[in-house]
Amino acid sequence: MTARHVITGFSNPTVKRIRSLRDKKHRRREGRFLTEGLRILTEARAAGHVPETLVLSDRADPHPLIDALEQDVFARGGEVIETSVDILEKLSGKSNPQTVLGVFDDLPTSLDAIDRSAAPIWLVAQEIRDPGNLGTMLRTGDAVGAGGLILLGDCTDPFSVEAVRASMGALFTQQIARANGADFLTWLRAGPGQLVGTSLRTDTDYQAPNYMPPVFILTGNEARGLPEDYEAACDLTVRMPMMGKADSLNAAVATAVMAYEVLNQLRRT
Incomplete structure (x- = not known):
């Protein structure tokens, strides 16, 4: 299993890129969007959609659904990031953020x-x-x-x-x-x-x-x-x-x- 990438700084370029996906123009430019919460990410996985980037809290309790998501992300060549609750708060824009976030490729809209x-x-x-x-x-x-x-x-x-x-x-x-x-x-x-x-x-x-x-x-x-x-x-x-x-x-x-x-x-x- 590939190792998680630990991020501790707010100025990290990956943090900035993921945070930018809260803005419509950046979502369109990147062709990606942001999803929060274990339930939604699990629903996405069940429907055959796995995030290209998975962001986990360093305080998250072990959970079999998180393990399954992580394994699928690695199996498809994606990245798993472990970071602090403070940085998750910055990414989600919420004062009480979810412990799991995912970055997905845009879905087709034709x-x-x-x-x-x-x-x-x-x-x-x-x-x-x-x-x-x-x-x-x-x-x-x-x-x-x-x-x-x-x-x-x-x-x-x-x-x-x-x-x-x-x-x-x-x-x-x-x-x-x-x-x-x-x-x-x-x-x-x-x-x-x-x-x-x-x-x-x-x-x-x-x-x-x-x-x-x-x-x-x-x-x-x-x-x-x-x-x-x-x-x-x-x-x-x-x-x-x-x-x-x-x-x-x-x-x-x-x-x-x-x-x-x-x-x-x-x-x-």
């Missing part, structure tokens, strides 16, 4: 890589700006057996530390694609797929239609919802009943409600 027949449900997000919402959508997609999440327009970065953390490892089980609206619609209409948008400008209850897989559930921006041209491109637009004073649900919550309605219909048939 729309052409999506196989729509691979799953009956797909999630589509139009200009979702909150990384917590995006990560939660990925987690929902994993929960309902969706194939992945397609990001349209100016969405937040799915590889930000906040989005990765909110996904709880689903980032590694869900395919992710990025596209503009026109390219997505051209791709969608080239094969089977029912596009269902959530909207306040319709009277159709979300439980009324018969959903036909593959179903693409389209959720709009948190503040503005779906633009009218996107709604016009949908096969169906639906709304969820709002019994209180609020006029809409959080975007990630609305996506989850819709995804489970589609899943339940498919389970019954």
Whole structure:
């Protein structure tokens, strides 16, 4: 087994490079992203993704999952770094950092890589700006057996530390694609797929239609919802009943409600 590389100084160039991955422009330049926590790293390993660099706290208690991660990283020619909690805090940006961090190569995000027949449900997000919402959508997609999440327009970065953390490892089980609206619609209409948008400008209850897989559930921006041209491109637009004073649900919550309605219909048939 290859030896760990011990780092004790804040000015170490590897520390600086890893810390820079908290910034979007550096992630894009490096083609890598940062992941924190043993649970997420273990989920990534189970999905066949192993970090190229594994960073461990020198105070971490022995754990078989850490041992397994370390062995896999070495087996694939990666690097394992042992460092202090103070340096881990600098890397993660948290005052109480996780004891394990990983640096991964970017995941593919090409729309052409999506196989729509691979799953009956797909999630589509139009200009979702909150990384917590995006990560939660990925987690929902994993929960309902969706194939992945397609990001349209100016969405937040799915590889930000906040989005990765909110996904709880689903980032590694869900395919992710990025596209503009026109390219997505051209791709969608080239094969089977029912596009269902959530909207306040319709009277159709979300439980009324018969959903036909593959179903693409389209959720709009948190503040503005779906633009009218996107709604016009949908096969169906639906709304969820709002019994209180609020006029809409959080975007990630609305996506989850819709995804489970589609899943339940498919389970019954």
